[in-house]
Amino acid sequence: MRKYIERNVKQRELVGFTCNKCGKSVDLTEDDFAGNLFHSFKTSFHYGSAFDMETWEFDLCEDCLLDFVKTFKVEPDGVGIERDRFVFYDLEGGLSE
Ligand SMILES: [Zn+2]
Numbered sequence: 001m002r003k004y005i006e007r008n009v010k011q012r013e014l015v016g017f018t019c020n021k022c023g024k025s026v027d028l029t030e031d032d033f034a035g036n037l038f039h040s041f042k043t044s045f046h047y048g049s050a051f052d053m054e055t056w057e058f059d060l061c062e063d064c065l066l067d068f069v070k071t072f073k074v075e076p077d078g079v080g081i082e083r084d085r086f087v088f089y090d091l092e093g094g095l096s097e
Helices: 062-069
Strands: 015-020 025-028 037-045 055-061
Touching: 015 055, 037 062, 055 062
Parallel strands: none
Antiparallel strands: 015 025, 037 055
């Protein structure tokens, strides 16, 4: 026989995203897949950094993420799976739309 106690547990449920850059928001209660167009980032800073001991967390919509990545001098790993849909670099190595 098992013995249980009842607890009232407070739970958090993700119900939406807001892009930290452009402010675009989606409500996941209206569209289950809308969150697939948002990407979460978390980075911690350590000794030697002006932001030592801080941890930054933010979300970007896919449009803002794509705009950000297009500013990179070096293409990130994994880019190219959808190469026929997005062209990040021209033949001279510069950035293109
Ligand atoms: Zn955005």
